[in-house]
Amino acid sequence: MSESEENSACVAESRDSDGEPKQTSQSEDGETGEKHSAIVASHYNKLEDRGLVARKKSNIYFMRNFNNWIKSCTIEKYTALVKGKTTLGSPFRVLDMCCGKGGDLIKWSNASVTHLICTDIAQVSLEQCENRFNTMYQRERDFQRKPKVEFFAADATLQQLRTKYHDPSIKLHLVSCQFAFHYSFESFKQADCMMKNAAECLDEGFYFIGTIPDANELMKRQRRAMSDTFGNDIYRIQFLCDTDNPPLFGAKYNFQLDDVVDCPEFLVHFPTFEKLALKHGLRLVEKKRFEELFDEHSSRRQGLLEKMQALETYPPPPNARFNAGEQPKEPEQYKHAEEFGRQMSSHHQFRVGTLSHQEWEAATLYLFFAFQKMKTTYDAKGRPVYS
Ligand SMILES: C[S@@+](CC[C@H](N)C(=O)[O-])C[C@H]1O[C@@H](n2cnc3c(N)ncnc32)[C@H](O)[C@@H]1O
Numbered sequence: 001m002s003e004s005e006e007n008s009a010c011v012a013e014s015r016d017s018d019g020e021p022k023q024t025s026q027s028e029d030g031e032t033g034e035k036h037s038a039i040v041a042s043h044y045n046k047l048e049d050r051g052l053v054a055r056k057k058s059n060i061y062f063m064r065n066f067n068n069w070i071k072s073c074t075i076e077k078y079t080a081l082v083k084g085k086t087t088l089g090s091p092f093r094v095l096d097m098c099c100g101k102g103g104d105l106i107k108w109s110n111a112s113v114t115h116l117i118c119t120d121i122a123q124v125s126l127e128q129c130e131n132r133f134n135t136m137y138q139r140e141r142d143f144q145r146k147p148k149v150e151f152f153a154a155d156a157t158l159q160q161l162r163t164k165y166h167d168p169s170i171k172l173h174l175v176s177c178q179f180a181f182h183y184s185f186e187s188f189k190q191a192d193c194m195m196k197n198a199a200e201c202l203d204e205g206f207y208f209i210g211t212i213p214d215a216n217e218l219m220k221r222q223r224r225a226m227s228d229t230f231g232n233d234i235y236r237i238q239f240l241c242d243t244d245n246p247p248l249f250g251a252k253y254n255f256q257l258d259d260v261v262d263c264p265e266f267l268v269h270f271p272t273f274e275k276l277a278l279k280h281g282l283r284l285v286e287k288k289r290f291e292e293l294f295d296e297h298s299s300r301r302q303g304l305l306e307k308m309q310a311l312e313t314y315p316p317p318p319n320a321r322f323n324a325g326e327q328p329k330e331p332e333q334y335k336h337a338e339e340f341g342r343q344m345s346s347h348h349q350f351r352v353g354t355l356s357h358q359e360w361e362a363a364t365l366y367l368f369f370a371f372q373k374m375k376t377t378y379d380a381k382g383r384p385v386y387s
Contacts, residue, residue, distance in 0.1 A: 010160035010193035036186050036264055037121055037155050043263050044100065044122035059234055060258045062312045063359035067366070069310035070290055071178055071211070072107055073297040074368050078207050079111040082173045085205055091115060093172045097156050097198060098180030102129030105136060108147070115148040115170075119161060123153045157183065157190035161197045171203040177210035179366075181273075185266035188249050191276055199280035202373040208282055214289060214367040215267040218253070219243070234258055235362040241267075248272050257362065273369075281386035282371035289367045311353030333357045 058064070082092060091114045096104055099118040108116050118133075120126045130151045137146040152164050156177075162168045175198045184194035198208045218237060221230055228239040236256040241247065251267035274284050288296070298305060305311055315334075333356035355363065374386040 009189060009196050011158060037157060037183070040183055040263055041121040041123075041155075043261075044120075045124040047101075047125070047260065058258060058260075060260065060359060060362065062310065062355050063234070063363050065308050065310040066355060066359070066363050067179075067211075067290075068103065069301070069305055069308045070293050070366075070368065071104060072304060072308070073293065073301055074209060074370070075104065075107045075111060075176065078174055078209050078370060082206060086173070092174075093117075093170060095119070095161070095172050095175045095198075095201070097161070097175060097177040097194075098183075099126070099129055100180075101125045102132040104176065104178065105129070105133055109136060109145070112145070113147050117150045117161075117165060117170075117172075119152050119154050119156065119164075121153065121155045126151055126153050156197050157186070157194045160193075162201055165201070170201055172201045173203060173206045175199075175202055175208040177208070179211050181210055182212045182265050182268050185249055185251070185268050185273075191249060191273075192279075195276045195280050195282070198371075199277070199282050199373065202282075204373055204375050206373055207285075208277075208371040208373070209369065211366050211368050212268050212273075213255075213265065213365050215251075215269055217289070217365055217367075218267065219246070231256070232358040232361055234358045235365070240264070277371050278386075281374045281376055281384060283374050284369065285372045286370040287367060289364065291364050293368055305353065312355060313353060330356075 079092075086092070092112060093115040094108060094111075094113045095117045096108065097119060099120050100122070102118065118126065118129055120129070133149060133151075137143050150166055154161055154164060162170075177194075177198060181191075181194060184191040202208060221237075222228060222239060222243055224230075228243055229236065231237055234257065236254075238254045238256075240252040240254060241250065246267055246269075248269050249266070249272075251269075252264055253267070254263070255265045256262045270287070277284065334354065336354070336357065377385050377387070379385050
């Protein structure tokens with residue numbers, strides 16, 4: 001990879017004849033990155049910010065809480081690592097790349113972040129994120145803890161984020177990209193740009209963390225189903241590429257999740273992802289599937305599991321009332337819980353925390369990754385050398 005290619009990964013904004021910002025990038029299948037990005041942005045912009053009552057009725061209420069719990073545990077872990085490397089009371093600067101509606105704002109508040117940059121391609125989501133942030137710090141006692149904050153809309157696969165920060169020389173301690181990096185795997189150029197955005201302002205020794213669908217798991221399920229379309233009542237994947245020989249970039253599939261997501265996504269070939277990260281000075285320090293994270297954190301963070309309602313109580317407590325519109329539980333979705341209960345208790349009565357089989361299948365499509373920024377020096381030609 002030559003220096004000029006590296007520099008071309010993300011574009012600084014150009015203007016079209018109307019003076020509107022304009023960026024395009026050609027992917028390997030000849031389609032423009034801008035086109036898919038527009039579909040994704042429009043999809044997320046249209047998603048309503050539902051209230052808690054509506055969310056509780058959703059078929060994926062517990063799975064979403066479970067995903068949130070996974071994010072909480074991993075954010076907590078890397079926050080502790082950051083704090084272990086900095087002196088007490090020093091700044092904690094975070095970039096939440098592809099922040100959406102601000103699902104992680106409470107986590108950043110709990111982590112006592114002092115400077116938070118939130119960016120997403122979907123302008124409407126970003127506005128909801130900003131409103132949520134302002135509501136969180138409305139009360140005076142919270143106002144004292146309010147971090148410095150920046151919100152801006154950008155396509156992280158096409159635009160250089162650094163040029164949009166209040167201080168482009170900022171040194172970040174943590175970059176987080178949750179459930180989003182896979183959108184960039186449409187083309188090398190987009191993935192390279194997003195990785196550059198993740199890496200370039202990270203201070204030496206600090207971390208880039210995130211979650212993506214596990215391409216190996218997706219391919220395994222495709223093989224098992226012997227079909228390019230597979231899933232269950234909660235999620236559905238339809239491959240739109242050659243599954244016998246998927247390309248490294250542009251391996252497209254459509255992902256549907258309940259009535260929440262219906263979007264084109266791209267497989268992330270992990271060895272390629274890791275290589276791309278290395279090119280930008282990021283060394284892989286952790287890669288775990290969600291079920292591994294559950295095994296690792298569930299006993300220590302059981303209290304948080306309960307607080308976040310990340311698991312469903314099965315059988316439901318006798319006084320539990322179903323919300324209007326909620327489907328009664330299908331026993332075959334909880335056979336594993338029945339089995340576990342029988343093993344754990346000699347009594348007929350037992351109660352466990354679990355997810356329905358279908359929610360578990362959807363949750364275990366994902367993996368967590370963490371990279372650490374390496375020491376950067378420059379060679380005689382001014383090219384970065386990482387060690
Ligand atoms: C599944 S949502 C996750 C939101 C948030 N990170 C979370 O965990 O709650 C994916 C987000 O990625 C954003 N996104 C997708 N492609 C993007 C791009 N090219 N640049 C910036 N944001 C993008 C979407 O707008 C959406 O908000």
